[in-house]
Amino acid sequence: MDLFSCRNCVQNPMQGTTFGHGHGYCLHWGSVIREPGTTTCKYLHRKDLPNHIVDEGTREHAAQFAHVAGPADLITEKQILRKRYSEKYAWDSHHFDPSLHAMAMYHRADESAETAGNEGKARFIQAFVGSNDGRRALAYASLVRRYMHHCDSWTSSYRLVLAIVEETVSEAVVPVAELLGAGSEEDRRAAAGWEVLYCRISGLQEFAWHASLEVLRHPLSSVYGSIADMDMNGVRSSLATLKSSWRDQIIAKAKAEGEYFPPPSPSSGE
Amino acid sequence: MPDLFRRDQESDVSPPNLADTSSFAEHIVHRRGKRTRFTSVSLDPMSIRDFGDRLWKLVQPRVWDDGHVQVSHDDLVKALRAELQSGDEDAKEIAARALPRAIARREALVDWRLNPGSSVERKDLLSWALTKVRQYFVKG
Numbered sequence: 001m002d003l004f005s006c007r008n009c010v011q012n013p014m015q016g017t018t019f020g021h022g023h024g025y026c027l028h029w030g031s032v033i034r035e036p037g038t039t040t041c042k043y044l045h046r047k048d049l050p051n052h053i054v055d056e057g058t059r060e061h062a063a064q065f066a067h068v069a070g071p072a073d074l075i076t077e078k079q080i081l082r083k084r085y086s087e088k089y090a091w092d093s094h095h096f097d098p099s100l101h102a103m104a105m106y107h108r109a110d111e112s113a114e115t116a117g118n119e120g121k122a123r124f125i126q127a128f129v130g131s132n133d134g135r136r137a138l139a140y141a142s143l144v145r146r147y148m149h150h151c152d153s154w155t156s157s158y159r160l161v162l163a164i165v166e167e168t169v170s171e172a173v174v175p176v177a178e179l180l181g182a183g184s185e186e187d188r189r190a191a192a193g194w195e196v197l198y199c200r201i202s203g204l205q206e207f208a209w210h211a212s213l214e215v216l217r218h219p220l221s222s223v224y225g226s227i228a229d230m231d232m233n234g235v236r237s238s239l240a241t242l243k244s245s246w247r248d249q250i251i252a253k254a255k256a257e258g259e260y261f262p263p264p265s266p267s268s269g270e
Numbered sequence: 271m272p273d274l275f276r277r278d279q280e281s282d283v284s285p286p287n288l289a290d291t292s293s294f295a296e297h298i299v300h301r302r303g304k305r306t307r308f309t310s311v312s313l314d315p316m317s318i319r320d321f322g323d324r325l326w327k328l329v330q331p332r333v334w335d336d337g338h339v340q341v342s343h344d345d346l347v348k349a350l351r352a353e354l355q356s357g358d359e360d361a362k363e364i365a366a367r368a369l370p371r372a373i374a375r376r377e378a379l380v381d382w383r384l385n386p387g388s389s390v391e392r393k394d395l396l397s398w399a400l401t402k403v404r405q406y407f408v409k410g
Contacts, residue, residue, distance in 0.1 A: 001321065003300050018374075048367055049299060053360070060303040075279070182316035187374065194370040218359045220366055227366045228351040230373065 003048065004061050005074055006036040010045045010149075013142035014099040014135045016199070017048075018181060018191040019174045023095075025103035027146065029071050031082035032100065040074045042066055045149060047142060048198050050205035099135055102128075106143070118156060121147065129163045134174035134196050137167065141199045145206055154211035155259045158250055161207045164200050165246045168219075169236040172196040193232055204246070215249045271330055274311040274340075274378055275410050277322035283309070283407045285399035286382050289392060293361065294341070294349050294379065298368035305396065309403065313343055313376040315410065325410035328380065333406050339381040346372055346379060380406070 006012045012024040015036055024036035028043050042065040046054055065072055071080045085104035090096040106124055125147060128140040141164055148157040172193060179188040201219050208216035220227065222242065226234035254260040278284055287305035297306040311328050312318045333340055341349070350372060353365040371377070382403065390398045 001304065004304065049301070049363075053363060054299070054301050057300050057303045181374065182314065182319065183374070191370060191374045198367055218363065220363065221359065224354040224362050224366060227369060228354040230370065 001074055002037060003046065004040050004044060006033050006039045006071070008047050010047055010142035010145045011043065012036055013139040013146070014103055016138055016192065016195045018188065018195045019134060019178045020099070021178055021180070022097055023100055025085065025100050025107070026071060027103065027107050029082050030084065030107050031071060032085055033071065034083070038074050039071050039080060040065065041068065041071050045146065047138070048195070048202065050202045050209065051149070052206070052209050103139070118151070122156070122160060125160060126163070129167065132170060132173050134172035134192055135178065137170070137172040137196050138199055140164070141203045145203045148206060148210060154207055155257070157207065158211070158254050158259065161204065162247060162250055164203050165243055165250065168197070168200050168204070169240045169243065171236070190232065197235070211253055213249060213253055216246060219246070272313055274313065274328040274330065275315040275318065276309065276311045276326045276328065276407065277315070277318045278324055278326055279322055280324045282400060283326055283403055285396050285403055288382070288384060288386060288395050288399055293353070293364070294346060295353055295361065295365040295368035297379070298372050298377065299364055301364055307382065309380045309382070311378050311380060313378065317375050326407040327410035329406050329408060333380060338383050341379040341381060343376055343378045346377060
């Protein structure tokens with residue numbers, strides 16, 4: 001059931017099923033999520049697999065929770081009260097969490113998107129790129145996927161996706177204190193590594209779906225042998241050789257469609 | 271034979287969906303939904319501690335005696351590895367996600383051979399299956 005929880009939803013970007021203690025933050029409902037492993041809603045967008053591949057399961061889930069107009073308990077299906085984020089309360093109660101704070105600040109930018117414009121949101125998302133912190137890596141891939149889903153197009157997100165391409169093979173490190181589950185630290189780190197990798201790869205696949213870009217439909221096709229051996233280093237080194245080809249084809253697509261760094265509009269400030 | 275455990279609701283073990291046609295990998299990642307024809311169990315109760323309030327233990331001899339198929343953890347991992355090597359592209363995608371998950375949770379499966387016959391309507395299959403599988407689990 002954890003795959004249908006807020007932990008596995010791109011709307012709660014900084015936590016996964018294998019790491020991220022404490023409360024989460026749902027960007028869809030603008031709410032602090034107290035028990036991210038046991039809550040859900042009808043808008044679930046899974047991190048671990050691309051939307052179009054798990055469409056059947058998520059549609060069934062959405063139908064199950066269609067009667068709930070808010071975040072809900074995964075088992076009882078009862079609605080959970082939304083809880084607005086308060087930075088003052090977080091400090092006053094000694095519960096300030098930098099990750100949760102970052103997401104709540106993103107949501108405020110999100111709420112003011114009509115005045116900030118999509119470019120403003122995209123800039124905010126880019127602030128998460130370039131970190132080897134697993135939480136920020138998961139957040140970046142999740143935010144891009146959410147953005148792409150909302151835009152329902154590839155043109156507004158191809159630059160964000162190019163950064164996923166650049167980072168796909170980067171190791172994402174999760175502090176031991178943030179790791180969930182049982183087993184050795186090594187096993188739990190490995191599980192977190194797979195989770196970040198698959199969130200990124202699923203982002204590329206969702207982009208491929210929007211852009212009808214064949215090369216990214218199955219980005220793992222050359223590394224199934226390494227995955228069968230659970231050889232993350234082998235996966236990374238093989239994918240590293242494909243990165244330039246993925247990058248070139250995305251840029252070629254953008255150029256062919258006249259979307260490659262088009263002249264700025266008067267309101268964009270560029 | 272090592273013990274096999276399941277975490278589930280306090281009152282009951284979730285029934286299988288006998289109408290489902292998921293593969294092992296599709297079941298593990300819940301590609302087609304939450305309920306499939308299989309029931310997941312684990313060699314290690316600690317690795318599934320977040321999956322429900324109640325720990326249940328599978329009564330393995332009864333499973334065998336009644337003709338159901340138990341897929342051991344090793345056999346499950348082997349099957350997922352084989353799918354990664356020889357399945358179609360979509361099957362490989364799913365198996366790639368399923369393998370680390372199955373290993374981390376030390377997962378095994380029960381493939382139920384329940385025959386509802388023609389007297390059970392499709393809409394009643396889940397509740398019928400619930401009454402059947404409960405006997406194969408005791409509180410752990």
